[in-house]
Amino acid sequence: xxxxxxxxxxxxxxxxxxxxxxxxxxxxxxxxxxxxxxxxxxxxxxxxxxxxxxxxxxxxxxxxxxxxxxxxxxxxxxxxxxxxxxxxxxxxxxxxxxxxxxxxxxxxxxxxxxxxxxxxxxxxxxxxxxxxxxxxxxxxxxxxxxxxxxxxxxxxxxxxxxxxxxxxxxxxxxxxxxxxxxxxxxxx
Amino acid sequence: xxxxxxxxxxxxxxxxxxxxxxxxxxxxxxxxxxxxxxxxxxxxxxxxxxxxxxxxxxxxxxxxxxxxxxxxxxxxxxxxxxxxxxxxxxxxxxxxxxxxxxxxxxxxxxxxxxxxxxxxxxxxxxxxxxxxxxxxxxxxxxxxxxxxxxxxxxxxxxxxxxxxxxxxxxxxxxxxxxxxxxxxxxxxxxxxxxxxxxxxxxxxxxxxxxxxxxxxxxxxxxxxxxxxxxxxxxxxxxxxxxxxxxxxxxxxxxxxxxxxxxxxxxxxxxxxxxxxxxxxxxxxxxxxxxxxxxxxxxxxxxxxxxxxxxxxxxxxxxxxxxxxxxxxxxxxxxxxxxxxxxxxxxxxxxxxxxxxxxxxxxxxxxxxxxxxxxxxxxxxxxxxxxxxxxxxxxxxxxxxxxxxxxxxxxxxxxxxxxxxxxxxxxxxxxxxxxxxxxxxxxxxxxxxxxxxxxxxxxxxxxxxxxxxxxxxxxxxxxxxxxxxxxxxxxxxxxxxxxxxxxxxxxxxxxxxxxxxxxxxxxxxxxxxxxxxxxxxxxxxxxxxxxxxxxxxxxxxxxxxxxxxxxxxxxxxxxxxxxxxxxxxxxxxxxxxxxxxxxxxxxxxxxxxxxxxxxxxxxxxxxxxxxxxxxxxxxxxxxxxxxxxxxxxxxxxxxxxxxxxxxxxxxxxxxxxxxxxxxxxxxxxxxxxxxxxxxxxxxxxxxxxxxxxxxxxxxxxxxxxxxxxxxxxxxxxxxxxxxxxxxxxxxxxxxxxxxxxxxxxxxxxxxxxxxxxxxxxx
Numbered sequence: 001x002x003x004x005x006x007x008x009x010x011x012x013x014x015x016x017x018x019x020x021x022x023x024x025x026x027x028x029x030x031x032x033x034x035x036x037x038x039x040x041x042x043x044x045x046x047x048x049x050x051x052x053x054x055x056x057x058x059x060x061x062x063x064x065x066x067x068x069x070x071x072x073x074x075x076x077x078x079x080x081x082x083x084x085x086x087x088x089x090x091x092x093x094x095x096x097x098x099x100x101x102x103x104x105x106x107x108x109x110x111x112x113x114x115x116x117x118x119x120x121x122x123x124x125x126x127x128x129x130x131x132x133x134x135x136x137x138x139x140x141x142x143x144x145x146x147x148x149x150x151x152x153x154x155x156x157x158x159x160x161x162x163x164x165x166x167x168x169x170x171x172x173x174x175x176x177x178x179x180x181x182x183x184x185x186x187x188x
Numbered sequence: 189x190x191x192x193x194x195x196x197x198x199x200x201x202x203x204x205x206x207x208x209x210x211x212x213x214x215x216x217x218x219x220x221x222x223x224x225x226x227x228x229x230x231x232x233x234x235x236x237x238x239x240x241x242x243x244x245x246x247x248x249x250x251x252x253x254x255x256x257x258x259x260x261x262x263x264x265x266x267x268x269x270x271x272x273x274x275x276x277x278x279x280x281x282x283x284x285x286x287x288x289x290x291x292x293x294x295x296x297x298x299x300x301x302x303x304x305x306x307x308x309x310x311x312x313x314x315x316x317x318x319x320x321x322x323x324x325x326x327x328x329x330x331x332x333x334x335x336x337x338x339x340x341x342x343x344x345x346x347x348x349x350x351x352x353x354x355x356x357x358x359x360x361x362x363x364x365x366x367x368x369x370x371x372x373x374x375x376x377x378x379x380x381x382x383x384x385x386x387x388x389x390x391x392x393x394x395x396x397x398x399x400x401x402x403x404x405x406x407x408x409x410x411x412x413x414x415x416x417x418x419x420x421x422x423x424x425x426x427x428x429x430x431x432x433x434x435x436x437x438x439x440x441x442x443x444x445x446x447x448x449x450x451x452x453x454x455x456x457x458x459x460x461x462x463x464x465x466x467x468x469x470x471x472x473x474x475x476x477x478x479x480x481x482x483x484x485x486x487x488x489x490x491x492x493x494x495x496x497x498x499x500x501x502x503x504x505x506x507x508x509x510x511x512x513x514x515x516x517x518x519x520x521x522x523x524x525x526x527x528x529x530x531x532x533x534x535x536x537x538x539x540x541x542x543x544x545x546x547x548x549x550x551x552x553x554x555x556x557x558x559x560x561x562x563x564x565x566x567x568x569x570x571x572x573x574x575x576x577x578x579x580x581x582x583x584x585x586x587x588x589x590x591x592x593x594x595x596x597x598x599x600x601x602x603x604x605x606x607x608x609x610x611x612x613x614x615x616x617x618x619x620x621x622x623x624x625x626x627x628x629x630x631x632x633x634x635x636x637x638x639x640x641x642x643x644x645x646x647x648x649x650x651x652x653x654x655x656x657x658x659x660x661x662x663x664x665x666x667x668x669x670x671x672x673x674x675x676x677x678x679x680x681x682x683x684x685x686x687x688x689x690x691x692x693x694x695x696x697x698x699x700x701x702x703x704x705x706x707x708x709x710x711x712x713x714x715x716x717x718x719x720x721x722x723x724x725x726x727x728x729x730x731x732x733x734x735x736x737x738x739x740x741x742x743x744x745x746x747x748x749x750x751x752x753x754x755x756x757x758x759x760x761x762x763x764x765x766x767x768x769x770x771x772x773x774x775x776x777x778x779x780x781x782x783x784x785x786x787x788x789x790x791x792x793x794x795x796x797x798x799x800x801x802x803x804x805x806x807x808x809x810x811x812x813x814x815x816x817x818x819x820x821x822x823x824x825x826x827x828x829x830x831x832x833x834x835x836x837x838x839x840x841x842x843x844x845x846x847x848x849x850x851x852x853x854x855x856x857x858x859x860x861x862x863x864x865x866x867x868x869x870x871x872x873x874x875x876x877x878x879x880x881x882x883x884x885x886x887x888x889x890x891x892x893x894x895x896x897x898x899x900x901x902x903x904x905x906x907x908x909x910x911x912x913x914x915x916x917x918x919x920x921x922x923x924x925x926x927x928x929x930x931x932x933x934x935x936x937x938x939x940x941x942x943x944x945x946x947x948x949x950x951x952x953x954x955x956x957x958x959x960x961x962x963x964x965x
Binding site for chain 1: 194195198202205232234236237
């Protein structure tokens with residue numbers, strides 16, 4: 001972790017195409033490391049939430065980059081990357097369970113879920129994949145709110161929709177997720 | 189549930205969110221008429237929206253049935269706590285409690301034994317003291333009685349008694365008569381002769397009138413005087429013919445008006461004087477001052493020197509009659525003293541605190557109560573108490589006591605509680621120390637065993653199964669690869685040892701699966717698996733052929749980009765290996781430079797070996813394995829097909845096609861392929877040949893690379909055969925012969941292998957192995 005990889009510099013402004021990929025690549029390494037120590041819940045690491053981790057990353061971004069990449073866009077990208085990093089990490093760390101067979105009895109309520117728990121992350125990931133097949137925007141909203149802690153306003157700004165729409169989507173997605181966890185928890 | 193239905197439900201959901209209960213009911217009823225399915229969905233979502241917390245009942249965890257290997261592992265997993273860091277604690281805690289219990293029992297036993305032995309000892313000693321005192325008393329009385337029977341002495345006293353018999357005590361004549369009589373000096377010389385030293389004496393007749401007193405010249409008033417009430421009590425038994433010894437008393441005045449001389453409290457013997465004619469008692473003779481007090485204190489002194497504790501006498505009033513052991517500190521201790529006694533005797537009372545330790549009693553001495561011993565002994569009790577009580581200076585003591593009713597005094601023996609139980613205290617400390625040491629040793633031992641066990645298994649493996657470990661070759665996500673030699677075959681092999689999560693069922697089964705699938709492949713360009721097993725130390729390993737060469741990352745680092753012809757040569761071998769795998773129904777999923785070795789062996793230069801099927805995944809139903817559900821994403825994003833980032837469990841042969849394309853790009857340009865994602869934001873940003881930025885001499889590869897590396901799997905060649913065909917076509921343009929390979933290897937082999945060996949040395953044993961950057965350098 002001490003070595004500073006060459007890719008750990010924010011991408012320099014180039015042609016618009018491929019920007020997102022570069023950003024994700026830049027973030028992935030850092031978020032992966034963060035997710036790793038975050039999930040390990042090490043004594044010496046301050047218990048950070050993914051949101052804090054992303055904010056920290058954003059702070060490290062040189063000011064001149066703020067123009068080419070808006071804050072909300074950065075956070076939206078980071079949400080996806082964080083989700084991926086956490087899911088990867090959770091799968092690796094998930095010692096007791098094999099593959100997708102994480103135990104679902106641990107899931108009590110969607111509201112009680114934290115991204116710190118590998119099982120939770122895996123379950124949320126699976127649920128979101130399923131939700132995305134029904135309504136992509138809702139899944140995206142949940143991802144942004146859950147993994148990057150974005151506010152409804154920020155999400156709305158990023159998606160170019162009204163706050164009301166985001167709120168309605170968020171409410172429905174929450175209900176849907178609750179039901180999903182309930183169904184899963186009841187053993188399917 | 190389809191997306192279409194969900195979208196409809198969404199619209200209604202949003203509408204009903206703001207509606208009140210009545211409106212909702214109406215709307216839902218309407219909806220049921222039109223589409224029951226939609227109504228059910230919306231109702232269900234609304235229910236879940238309203239419910240604030242829904243607690244799902246716990247379901248039974250899913251248990252997989254596994255192959256024998258994993259099943260046995262399952263069993264050992266239930267004992268996993270024994271290997272964990274808690275092991276020391278879990279073993280030590282019950283043992284600690286057990287030793288605590290044992291120690292308590294032993295301590296209790298020791299104390300009980302000691303108590304009974306202290307009780308016996310104290311009883312024995314106090315009885316000995318009493319016996320000694322009695323013996324001395326008897327001897328002294330016997331001596332005095334003898335003197336009282338001396339004929340001359342009796343004759344002289346009889347004469348005096350007869351001479352005053354008729355004179356009544358009121359007549360002044362009596363005193364005159366007594367003073368004139370030469371009796372006193374005669375008696376004095378007589379007794380001095382008998383005792384060998386001056387004797388103090390006095391005589392009382394049957395009327396209890398003082399007839400003679402040794403000091404009558406100084407105190408003539410005493411002659412003919414009446415006795416005090418106490419004196420009468422003392423004289424009465426003597427006048428009945430009984431000799432008696434009186435121990436130092438609170439008061440000592442037989443005759444009214446007598447004043448005792450200064451000095452220690454006097455000790456006296458009273459003997460009757462019998463008439464030689466009638467045998468009746470003529471008078472009572474008191475004897476004292478011939479060394480009785482000295483003898484008496486010598487007895488106590490002797491006891492105090494042989495005893496660790498204190499022996500003392502106490503009166504019925506609870507006052508100390510003998511000198512205190514703490515005589516030198518009495519003034520500073522401010523003990524309770526008798527107010528009525530002119531000698532200011534110490535009262536045997538409990539101060540409530542340890543005065544010797546410098547503590548100060550809460551209440552004044554007047555409020556103190558008698559000590560336990562004083563209470564018992566003054567009530568006429570004989571006994572012993574070994575559970576500890578405070579003595580008159582507040583020290584914890586054990587004690588025994590006897591009441592001497594004839595003298596109306598108690599005799600007490602007290603000893604320090606701490607010194608009496610010193611052995612028990614020592615024993616207790618020893619038990620505690622031993623128990624502590626035992627526990628510590630146990631914890632240390634088990635920790636050392638656990639640590640050593642793990643260390644030995646992880647770092648200093650020298651033997652795995654029949655293989656002798658020689659050198660560490662590399663380190664992967666799940667384990668280490670060692671160069672090893674089969675003990676019997678003497679064949680060099682590479683041994684992959686599972687070091688990560690060997691307690692973890694999923695890791696073990698992944699390892700197991702890797703071997704099973706890889707061993708089915710027989711293509712010469714795929715590494716061959718020799719052996720799979722678990723060593724006696726419980727380490728999982730598999731053996732494969734050892735390739736003395738370099739992986740593609742090292743090759744590029746060594747010589748820069750490959751010539752196009754050579755690149756095709758390498759890729760064709762790789763594709764053939766993958767082709768066999770795909771035909772067998774498995775996808776490698778982790779094709780990257782580090783997993784492809786190039787070597788010169790058996791006369792084959794530039795021979796390619798594909799290995800590390802760690803992420804291999806069966807995709808055809810025929811080779812389905814239970815663990816194919818594994819969703820672990822491990823891999824290098826640069827060589828990973830973009831769809832795998834989003835769906836890591838994807839098992840499509842086209843995943844490998846992408847990797848081959850990326851690898852080709854890397855080999856041709858010595859540059860890392862661009863990272864491609866398939867997230868929704870970037871779906872328009874497909875990397876084309878223009879973003880690949882190929883050098884002009886290999887621009888012909890552009891077509892192949894861009895199709896292989898296209899984001900959409902559907903746009904890629906559907907199988908390895910097509911890729912091979914493309915490569916065959918390019919090979920015509922970029923010829924590469926066996927001679928070219930041989931020339932390269934003859935020139936560079938030594939240098940390349942030196943580089944590889946150098947890398948191995950630098951291989952760090954520690955660090956974040958799983959997530960360390962795997963980008964080729």
